[in-house]
Amino acid sequence: MTRRLLAVVTLLATSALPAFVLPAAAQTAAAPASTGLTGPLVLEKQGSFFVGGRNVTSDTLSTLPAYAASGTITVEQMYVRYQVPVAAQRPPVTLIHGCCLTGKTWETTPDGRMGWDEYFVRRGHPTYVIDQVSRGRSSADPSLVNSVKLGKTPADKTPPIFAAGQEAAWAIFRFGTEYPKVHDGMRFPVAAKDEFYKQMVVDWIATMPTPNPTVKALSELSKTLDGTVLISHSQSGIYPFQTAALDTTGIAGIVSIEPGTCPAATGDLKPYMNIPIMVLWGDYVETSSRWAPRLKACREFAEALTKAGGRIDHVVLPDLGIKGNSHMLMQDDNSLEIADRLVAWIEKNVKAKKN
Template sequence: MNRFLALAGPWLMAFILAGCAAGAVRAPDATADNGPLTIARQGSFFVGGRDVKSDDLSLLPAYAPGGTISVEQMYVHYQVPVDARRAPLVFIHGCCLTGKTWETTPDGRMGWDEFFVRRGFPTYVIDQASRGRSAADPSGIVAVKGGRAPADKLPQVFGAAQEGAWAIFRFGPQYPEVFPGMQFPLEAQAEFWKQMVPDWLNALPTPNPTVPALSQLAQKLGGAVLVSHSQSGIYPFQTASLDRRGIAGIVAVEPGACPAADSDMKPFAGLPILVLWGDFVPLSPRWAPRLKMCSDFVAAANRAGAKAEMVMLADVGLPGASHMLMQDKHSLKIAAWLAGWIDGHVARQ
């Protein structure tokens, strides 16, 4: 046996070293896109909110009809990677949805929340005020049901039907038609529709309580990129107009609105801004005017000293993106492109 080991020694050692080297290549990497995920910490908290004292909180015998509740606070879930050196990202969802927008895709793939953590960005995923885990005020409903207020005082709450949302999210021009080459995973649409929730936007004061809460959060983080989508697209701009402190950059993904080109542009001077669009936008009567509005804003903001840019994903080699581009089949390619844009435009921490 000793003679065999002596003869085989050099070959055996080379084999072992090769195996170790291969093992080292295959070893889990905390920053890899498909290995074990390693984070320094995670948690959740609330920002903003106010107390409401009401006599119309319940008609059920088991619960007191009056008292004090907290409403309009913004829920925040965060994950911080080990040795994070990039600016934190605050992800803000759109109409009829919650922070789930940025999590696992309907067909079970990695969401942007996890992807950007793996790329070294701390992520903060919010639920807008009165949405998801951010409490709404039920007193207006209870007052009407209890006969203490007329029906026209009911809060304006709405839900988006699947058939109508189909065109809004640009899966196709109308339900159930599909745009050629559209990348949303329609085979998992039943799972996607389960993300939809009642929207309390029109029952809230102006500005939306989410806006000052975003300002508080950005200042708490000491420099964050606000990443909005659709309905919330205007919120980062409104936040910057309220207070620039803590805002390191803005990424508006298919915003429902941009600031008017003739509005005050001073809050955006020197600020990195990206307005990002998917595909089929000019084909949509709903979205084409918003594309023009945002194009005019970018031009006006740059004249005032901003560092603004508008990008169509098809123009950077990523065609077929729907309005829900963070959940499309090529969503991680889009995320990788966006990570590169942020690295090139926003200073690291």
């Protein structure tokens, strides 16, 4: 490792930016200092592993003659890929994707720009990217599907798996009110929409027990890391809160980006009282029949938690003068500006553990 490269890493890891709590005018004036990060990405280590999982024995693993129908497989394991920068001083972040997607959400954007997985590393955070249980590199269980096909299980017991069509996803991700209309000023790179659609996968969440095994795995991961900021999105937005309800150990902070649901404002707030929390929203939310009620419910949760003495920032980007963000704001054309501000929020609210 050369001194020059170590100096680059040190410079990247120590830069600081205004937090979300600054007035909109101040935020507009303060352009993100590190949006144009370039140069070698220097790592102390990188790798991957699984968390959780259990063995099941089945006699319907295959309907193909070339493969044995009976045997044992591992299910409900969560895949984790990590990158750790040299001499990391900032707390680890764990990136949790949403519906119909995988950890690819946080990687290179559809139009080829730097993703948040690399960006947080360049800003000095050890970065962990997961694939939810039964998604991506976290294997699903085919036994029930094959059992139905073989006539051993009634057809009405077929597991409820689904895939989001491109036309429906257009409105869900708020590129426009309906396909192929585009919101005025929308910042998602629609010219690269075909690359985005390639990221979408079959979703098995309706076959999962409650809470989703991903939640238990996130709890185990948080304990292993001894302090991580759980950054979730959409379908997984509730997972960090469910993880905290299981055990707050290792949860250094929560950033829930456009969550499908927040904890109930009238529910038990004790698990969240000592965790710094941000709930973050993009644009066009109030005009969406799907998302407006979710925004309202999360705002009520934030108000209840604040009243109870908790620490939460409920952030709607247009209120700060940041307009045009879709549901996929980690892939929008200002994605690194938003990531900068998350880094600043973490710097202000989350204390890194001393090595």
